[in-house]
Amino acid sequence: MPLYQIKNLTYFYPDSQKPALKDVNMNIEEGEFLLITGSSGSGKSSLARVLAGLIPGFYGGRIGGSVFFRGKDIKQLEQCSIAREVGIVFQDPEKQLIMTSVEAEIAFGLENLGLPQQEMARRIAEVMSFLGLSELRREFTAKLSGGQKQKLALAAVLAMQPSVLILDEPTSQLDPVAAEEFFNLVKRLNEDLGMTVILIEQRLERCFHLADRVLLMEDGRIRFEGTPEQVARRAAQCETPFIPPVARFFAKAGFNTIPVTVKEGRRMLRENFNLPSSDFYLKHPGVVHEEEPLLRMERVWFAYPDGREALQDINLQFYAGELVAVLGANGAGKSTLLKTMAGLLKPGRGRVMLMGGEPGSSSSRRVWNSWVGYLSQNPSDYLFHDTVEEELLYTLKNFGISPNGIVDEIMDKLSLQDFRHANPRDLSCGERQKVALASVMVTKPKLLLLDEPTRGLDYRQKAEMGKVLVEYCRQGASVVLTTHDVEFAAEYASRVIMMFCGRIVCDGPAHQVLSESIFYSTQIGRMCRGFADGILTPEEALAVLKPASHGKWERK
Amino acid sequence: MKKLLSKILFWLGFAIIPVFLAVTISGKTSITREWGLTASIIILGAVGLMYLGFELDASSPREIALIAVLGAVGAAGRVAFAALPNVQPTTFIAIASGYVFGPTAGFMTGSTAALVSNFFLGQGPWTPWQMFAWGLAGSSAGIVKCFFPHIGRWGMVVFCFLWGYFFGWILNLWSWTTFVKPLNWQSFIAVCAASFWFDTFHAAGNAAFYLLFGPGFIKLLNRFKLKMIQKYEE
Amino acid sequence: MLDRFFYREKGLFLQSLHPLSALTYIAVLLGLVLMFNHPLYLLGLLAVTVTAIKAVDGIDAWKSFLKVSMGAAFVIIIVNAITVRAGETIIWHGPYIPVFGRLNVSMEAVCYGADMGLRLLDIMSIFCLYNFTIHPDRVLDLLSRFSFKSALVLSLAARMFPAMVSRLDSIREVQTARGVDFNTGTLKEKMGKYALLIKILLLTSLEDSMETAEAMYARAFGSGRRSHYVRDAWRPRDSICLAASLLALGAAIYGWAKGLGTFSFYPRLDCLIDGLTELVLLFAVIFLLSFPLILSWGWHNCPFIKSKI
Known part of the structure; x- marks a missing residue:
């Protein structure tokens, strides 16, 4: 008997006329690692909530069809009997923690199940040593890092000893290192403990190959279903972006066997391609800047009141027309760098000059603000008016700029016209990001600073944003953004800066920096290393690498 | 039954302060020595009763999360406004939540804001009194809504303004009973006079908050109140 | 501080x-x-x-x-x-x-x-x-033996408080970048600017509270009789x-x-x-x-x- 049996599942959220799930039919087997992917709004999170019993138990709404868990109708099951069997970890670690201390957080679920003290003590001890949380036992949860918080959320769920673990984009708020660690843990749970894992994810580079089965959702329906290779092959034919770059490359090159990891990709490259000579290097036109930089930072230091030196001796110039990506782990000082550039933080030592001037008096501060646009990590902080249009007008009003036509222009550019009179708080995450960006771009700043603008966006939304930003640079502005998304940086940035512990460790043209780096490189970059350096995206690889006629693997 | 008990306990806690005030001022008591101790016990008892009332009341995870968030915002507001003299949005937030979500939620919001902000700003003898005063501000707003559903914007502005003084007076009760002897109305007035400007700032701040943001906040909270109710159809 | x-x-x-x-x-x-x-x-x-x-x-x-x-x-x-x-x-x-x-x-x-x-x-x-x-956490733990729900409200709020204070800072930065100057204006204007911060914070936190509630529900909160985990010896x-x-x-x-x-x-x-x-x-x-x-x-x-x- 399958673990889950889903027949003709259709679901409407309360007060919604559009179904979130349409006619879903599927089975999930015990011990399986299932990856569910799809664009935002495709119904993948709703499906996860059905499997976890949160729909309809917590959400209400209208549900049709049937969902059986171990042969029992999930709607008839008690809340606590689902919670015993199925655990779910959500996107944002900040929002799913409840108690003030690590130990109490893990105990919370066990207390709710009414377990006896001895049983709780054993489970808590086990799960803490399994996840390496023992050191943090008495720590205040608010003081943990993002990665630690997410690990704690996982621990709290694991202590309840579920047989099914559902993960709803668990790494979207984490930096790549913490994300990698998290996935490794999940893999261990699946392989060593035989736990059924259902992972919802839209960034696939790290997890595609872990799955036994992949489900691609679109518009509330299941579009493809199969092994990673099968899905990669079929998805590649219809241009859906929901396969990892390596798979996309081989699919586009016309191969029948589609590798999904860098390791397999390298083997296929060796066996099937006419590789260029060993000293090959994909050249990109270098840019020499002769004009005055837009913004110049000279020996800038910044320390927070608690003594942490977030910026150490920063010397940087930013020129018009550049799209700069700043990479680095969490806590490396990326956000502080942007805030200092935006004039929101005053450097302790050194100078920040915008077009030759420093911010001093209140009036030049105003000028500074209207020249520099700053988008923080939380787009929701920009949204508090009743309509999207008012949101844009608010910024203009603050700077005393008359709105003639600008609002329309920006809305067209970001394709927001449909939402003009919508409440921005009713929009989805990606749309919110666009509205926030629009409310910053509306003053047409010469320097646009974006703190993790791609967080929570799906492939399509990222591509759309990338194009808008490239176009904006072409008009003579400069865009500086921080990101953890190396693929995005490789695709759109012209220059990459790498930060480590408050210092600039690397600064140069995007292709040079990323292809020389080992960990901060794209999947294609890692695959082509040593065969054809300097290649970062599937498109570049397709242009340079040509399959050999005598290849070992058949092509169609 | 449990529901009824919860209500009774809650209102019992509520009634304590007026009775207490009347007794102290009339002077007709057998407790002649240390009013400070009695007052502390009474206030702790009142807060305890009201918490017990909440405890016995049924509440969903949504309600608990909502009250905690409102309380934490109220607490954070105290910190954000540290620059302005005794102007803070905590009273206003407690009143707005009580107005929308009812007396119990209002009390919990206000008292949570007091206790939690003091975890970080330092607990002091004032903590239970602040918990009580802010809690009372919240739940009285809920009562006002019950009895005067059409109180209107200006009515609420006056209500918020008055709470600036009530809050100060409740806190003065502490210093008055603990440090003044013999207790008489002159000395209570003198204590209140000493805090007059402080309270006036508070009152003016409350009124201004309501005038500027009251209807907006209440609209916002009402929107979430609707979301709290789950609808389930087959 | x-x-x-x-x-x-x-x-x-x-x-x-x-x-x-x-x-x-x-x-x-x-x-x-x-x-x-x-x-x-x-x-x-x-x-x-x-x-x-x-x-x-x-x-x-x-x-x-x-x-x-x-x-x-x-x-x-x-x-x-x-x-x-x-x-x-x-x-x-x-x-x-x-x-x-x-x-x-x-x-x-x-x-x-x-x-x-x-x-x-x-x-x-x-x-x-x-x-x-x-x-404070240990007091909350003690309190939760007698009145679990109130203790839960308090510990949730205490957990969120530091994040909210730093969130207020970042909202303030966002407002500054959007042209609001917190240093100028009359007392009334200043108050309006600060109150706006609270409004934005409240909007965001209320949205988040629904997700927190969901996480509580998913971990069987409110599903029956609870037990209490004793941490202190x-x-x-x-x-x-x-x-x-x-x-x-x-x-x-x-x-x-x-x-x-x-x-x-x-x-x-x-x-x-x-x-x-x-x-x-x-x-x-x-x-x-x-x-x-x-x-x-x-x-x-x-x-x-x-x-x-």
């Missing part, structure tokens, strides 16, 4: 006490300060408290508590002096004020004010001690401290009922020490309350005691 008064774990003896015994100790101290008004008793209790503060390494923060207390103590003296007319030794004849009557300041009232200033200092010091001895030191505190309280109540430890200011100042029993009681109470401090000294300096308690 935010965590200046926040508990810091330093691995000290008093911090290792079970929250119940630590709370009882502090509550007894507070109760005694409110019961007795004899200046010698108040001084003795102050000495115990300050030594305890020293034992938890909180003297620096205590100094800033001291500053706040001084201002308040001054107000207490003034109010007592001008409104209380029970004293006989008039040291200043003031003018006649309508409603209040004649403003006469008596020496007894001034002394009473000073004594109450001392009491205030005691109370503030005890709370200072509390802030440095007991982790009860050690011999807790029994000793609890017994000492309760004995001190018992002795104090006995003496109090007999009229000891009470100093009468009106109509004329009493004699400072009237009788040996008053002193004996004082020493007994102070001795009992010093027990945790003696243990603390022993725990830090003597391995034998450390292993036994």
